[in-house]
Amino acid sequence: MTEHMTAEDVVELCRKLGADDAVAQLFVGNTTQVKFANSAIAITQNWSEASLNVFVACRKRIASVMLEDLDHLVVRSSIERLLKIAKSSQPNKDWAGLARGPFNYTKPKDTFDKNLVDTDKATDWVNAAIAATSAPKAAGVLYLRDTGHVLATSEGVHAEDRGTSAELSIRAFFEKDESGHAVSASCTKAGFDPEAAGRKAGELAKAARKPQPGQAGKFDIIFDPLAFADLLSVVASSASAYNVDAGYSFLAGKLGKPVANPSVTLLDDPTAAGGLGSIPFDDEGRPTQRTSIIENGSLRTYLHNTSTAKKFNSTTTASAGLIAPQPRNVILQPGSASKDALFKQVKDGIYVSNIWYTRFQNYRTGDFSTIPRDGLFIIRNGELWRSVKGLRITDNLQRILENIAVLSSKPETMLWWGMEYQVPVTTPYVLVKGVNITKPTM
Amino acid sequence: MLDLANKVLKLAATADWAEVRIEKAEGNSVILKNGNPDAAGFDRSLGIAIRVLVKGGMGIAFTNRLDQASLQAAAEKALKTAKAASRGLRKPVVLAPQKAQTADYSADCKVRPADIDSSEKLALLMDIDNALLSTKVKLPARMLQIDDSTREQWLVNSEGTSIHSTIPRLCFTYLLTAERDGDTEQRMRELGATGGWELVKQWKLEQQLTEEAKLLARILTAPRAVDGVTDIIIGPEITGIAAHESVGHPQEADRILGREAAQAGEAYLNADDMGLKIGSPVVNVVDDPTVRGSYGWYRYDDEGVQAQRRPLITAGKVVGFLQDRRSASHWGIHSNGSCRASAWDREPIVRMSTTQVVPGDQSIEELLEGVKRGIWIKTYMEWNIDDKRFNQRYVGLEAWNVVNGEPTTLVRRPALELTTPAFWSAVDAVGNDLGWATGHCGKGDPMQGVPVWFGGPSMRLRNIRLGLRPEAKA
Numbered sequence: 001m002t003e004h005m006t007a008e009d010v011v012e013l014c015r016k017l018g019a020d021d022a023v024a025q026l027f028v029g030n031t032t033q034v035k036f037a038n039s040a041i042a043i044t045q046n047w048s049e050a051s052l053n054v055f056v057a058c059r060k061r062i063a064s065v066m067l068e069d070l071d072h073l074v075v076r077s078s079i080e081r082l083l084k085i086a087k088s089s090q091p092n093k094d095w096a097g098l099a100r101g102p103f104n105y106t107k108p109k110d111t112f113d114k115n116l117v118d119t120d121k122a123t124d125w126v127n128a129a130i131a132a133t134s135a136p137k138a139a140g141v142l143y144l145r146d147t148g149h150v151l152a153t154s155e156g157v158h159a160e161d162r163g164t165s166a167e168l169s170i171r172a173f174f175e176k177d178e179s180g181h182a183v184s185a186s187c188t189k190a191g192f193d194p195e196a197a198g199r200k201a202g203e204l205a206k207a208a209r210k211p212q213p214g215q216a217g218k219f220d221i222i223f224d225p226l227a228f229a230d231l232l233s234v235v236a237s238s239a240s241a242y243n244v245d246a247g248y249s250f251l252a253g254k255l256g257k258p259v260a261n262p263s264v265t266l267l268d269d270p271t272a273a274g275g276l277g278s279i280p281f282d283d284e285g286r287p288t289q290r291t292s293i294i295e296n297g298s299l300r301t302y303l304h305n306t307s308t309a310k311k312f313n314s315t316t317t318a319s320a321g322l323i324a325p326q327p328r329n330v331i332l333q334p335g336s337a338s339k340d341a342l343f344k345q346v347k348d349g350i351y352v353s354n355i356w357y358t359r360f361q362n363y364r365t366g367d368f369s370t371i372p373r374d375g376l377f378i379i380r381n382g383e384l385w386r387s388v389k390g391l392r393i394t395d396n397l398q399r400i401l402e403n404i405a406v407l408s409s410k411p412e413t414m415l416w417w418g419m420e421y422q423v424p425v426t427t428p429y430v431l432v433k434g435v436n437i438t439k440p441t442m
Numbered sequence: 443m444l445d446l447a448n449k450v451l452k453l454a455a456t457a458d459w460a461e462v463r464i465e466k467a468e469g470n471s472v473i474l475k476n477g478n479p480d481a482a483g484f485d486r487s488l489g490i491a492i493r494v495l496v497k498g499g500m501g502i503a504f505t506n507r508l509d510q511a512s513l514q515a516a517a518e519k520a521l522k523t524a525k526a527a528s529r530g531l532r533k534p535v536v537l538a539p540q541k542a543q544t545a546d547y548s549a550d551c552k553v554r555p556a557d558i559d560s561s562e563k564l565a566l567l568m569d570i571d572n573a574l575l576s577t578k579v580k581l582p583a584r585m586l587q588i589d590d591s592t593r594e595q596w597l598v599n600s601e602g603t604s605i606h607s608t609i610p611r612l613c614f615t616y617l618l619t620a621e622r623d624g625d626t627e628q629r630m631r632e633l634g635a636t637g638g639w640e641l642v643k644q645w646k647l648e649q650q651l652t653e654e655a656k657l658l659a660r661i662l663t664a665p666r667a668v669d670g671v672t673d674i675i676i677g678p679e680i681t682g683i684a685a686h687e688s689v690g691h692p693q694e695a696d697r698i699l700g701r702e703a704a705q706a707g708e709a710y711l712n713a714d715d716m717g718l719k720i721g722s723p724v725v726n727v728v729d730d731p732t733v734r735g736s737y738g739w740y741r742y743d744d745e746g747v748q749a750q751r752r753p754l755i756t757a758g759k760v761v762g763f764l765q766d767r768r769s770a771s772h773w774g775i776h777s778n779g780s781c782r783a784s785a786w787d788r789e790p791i792v793r794m795s796t797t798q799v800v801p802g803d804q805s806i807e808e809l810l811e812g813v814k815r816g817i818w819i820k821t822y823m824e825w826n827i828d829d830k831r832f833n834q835r836y837v838g839l840e841a842w843n844v845v846n847g848e849p850t851t852l853v854r855r856p857a858l859e860l861t862t863p864a865f866w867s868a869v870d871a872v873g874n875d876l877g878w879a880t881g882h883c884g885k886g887d888p889m890q891g892v893p894v895w896f897g898g899p900s901m902r903l904r905n906i907r908l909g910l911r912p913e914a915k916a
Contacts, residue, residue, distance in 0.1 A: 032523075033887075033888075035887060037699075037700050037701045037702075037703055037704070038532075038533075038699075038700050038701075038703075039532075040531060040532045040533065041499075041527045041531070042500070042535075042701055043500045043501065043502060043527065043789065044499075044500075044501050044502070044523035044524070044526065044527050045501075045502045045503075045504070045523075045789060046501075046502070046503045046504070046516070046519045046520070046523060047503075047504045047505075047787060048503070048504070048505045048507060048512065048515070048516060048519075049489075049504070049505065049506055049787065050506060050507060051506075055481065061479075062479075062480070062481040062482075063481050063482045063483065063560075064481045064482075064483040065483065065484050065485065065486070066483070066484075066485040066486075067485070067486050067487070068485070068486065068487030068488065068489060068506050068786075068787075069466070069486045069487055069488035069489075069506065070506070071488070071508075074486060074488075078484075078486055081484070082484075085482050085484070085560045085561075086482070088559065088560065088561040089479055089482050089560065089561060089564060090479045090564060090568075091479075092478055092479055092480065092481075093478055094478060123526055123527075137700070137703075139700060139701075139703035139704040140704040141704060141705070141887050169704060170704065171703060171704040173703070177830075181704070245475065245476065245583070246475055246476075246583055246585050246617065247582070247583025247584075247585065247617055247618075247619035247628065248617070322481070323480055323481050356829060357826035357827065357828075357829075358826070359824045359825055359826045360823070360824060361823050361824040361837050361855060362626060362627065362628050362823065363617075363628060364583075364619055364626040364628065365626060367824075368824065369824060369826060369835060370826070371826055371827070371828045371829075371833070373707070373828065373829050390828075390832075390833055392826075392833065392835060392859070394835075394909075417704075417705045417887050417889065418705070438835075438857075438859055438909055439833075439859070440833050440834075440859050440860050440861045440864065441859055441860065441906075441907035441908065441909055442860050442861065442864035442868070442906065442907055
């Protein structure tokens, strides 16, 4: 890993210096980004990076270090310091150790594609996406990632993974306030369709012609997958047992209780084939698993590592984060309605194609607001009737989940800059009844 | 490191222009959650950014592999991608002219935060937590965190600029949850500054947080605000966030030019909107990285341009934009030193530093005296704004009914939901009680959270219609 030490060497050094538990994670990656604005490339950025995360526990005193300086002497002195910090800390009463390995792993299918490694296609893909918008102006970003990950622990774990991804986010513009946004993201070249994203962004922008100020009130809303993915990233993050404990979750105290419409099953599934967040192991090295966070509308479990599972008298969901369990690949199970059928169910409502800036009055109650951006449309009798602007969704996150009425049948995977939590989310179109909409009073 | 920076600069000598930035950073963090110590943590990084211009195309390569072969590869990658970007360019990238600068500076710092043992930092947090428990307020969730960072940077470019800087920063963050009969209120806040550990004592954290906890308990017993038209007084915390969100951001030149259009968005202002009236004549807003001790303090920006106070709104009119060298060339002017990168592996782009409404001469008592019936909103929890920075919302946390110039009773969650011109045009008086708030401003792709202050004095807004509120849900 570093010029002189493997992940196992680091763990061994931690043990020699007095650690009861130790984890070493090495990340090595190459990333290319093409950022474009005004339909032209603004900059191309390239990252060649390596980093090392080390975590130790000494008599339940826990400490961690993140190193982006892998000089041998720096690594060694940092580990010595890490142990010194851990020993001088106070016990964490919730620390319950690491998963005991070794484990066998199954790499999720379709999470690495050599066609995305060292490709010189980035500019071509960007230009194809821009052209597909048929719009006078487009902006966005393309990322091509190739990331390797090695993990070793003091409980006999050795795990390795390598993944690739292509992620395009594109926003098309016609005149003032007329925009549309779309995403194509995949671990494989075959699943990546930059032109489709460009086309959708362009079509939304074109349909958003001459938006007029909208009205406040309660409306049935169809959320585009891009918009609903943002809300689901918050829901999934709220399921982390750490966030429940810390006051950052509206799901606190609701295990086993209904928190959503019975049609809702929300998964975190890092084993899913082709999942942008799929990975064979969590940060303790435990093989990942498919977890139902919400099943048929009821809160089934929080996301756990070994320690939070013990604290909550539960079982781990293989979601470590050594400090905070985390979702990795969020999936809202689709329904059976076609997209067209879903729209036809709305006599008088709103289609929200994108949102951003989701903020809470109170994380515990779930009271929040978020702002639609890009194409925002009044739906009349199942058709896009006219384009509107200047509205805000001001509601409660649990009530949104409870009022889900229809899920479309074809989910799409979303990951882009504007998502509140940077976790990939796969979701269909979603119809939510009676959503509270506000607008500026002056 | 300066030698290394100059050596790498030579590797990019075939570029029309080149810049090398080496950053060595260290950070330390201690978290106490509900009285239980989470992992004490630290980080170390050393990396290099090579930014070049070739025939109007711009490329950057970042690496933290500092062997000769990796540096050579990074320089070649930057040159290659810049060349590729130059092909078919509609408009070449041009940098505004800038005189070469040479400097070696550091922020005021008596006690290096990194030298304070993590056990001492944990003890500080435990003392605060014990003080919170002693209030007897029911606080089921208490998150306390103290972070420090020290960023040392060497910046050189092919025009002869050579700058070495060292900037230590401190930040204390908390989230308190108070509960009463199943109902909750929360307060989240950051306190940050540039400087040494000596600043922590000045923050009087135990006193501030215990007062906050007691206040949350009182807010839980307060009635909800009702909708209607009323006069509003906002405290420095809300003045500051409004200045940051609805003046600073839309006056970032790169947004106006569309460079962040698919991420943080554009701006409701256009490139030729200089002189446009957006507020009342008492409104003056500046952005100023030279405010001593401010969290966004620097002396030279990350392109080597000298920091300066930048007027944004004067007497209610737009008078300036935040510029880096790339954006400034569009207007044929010089950069005003607004270019920042949050880390070694991030592109320097236009950013705010310390954005403030310039104080007036009225005391808070004088502002209140002018209100027969109104609401005094001192702090907030929820806020957001659209991506053109035109439609903004702030929901009050500590808010008081005002009757005949006197604050009387607490009122819960009044919501200001206003357009930017409506907000700033409603200001009829500006106080003299300058106050600051701390934040990490998010922008750029990949996301860059840069340390900022925002602030100002209390302000009075006339005839404001409060926003509709959603039904509460326990």
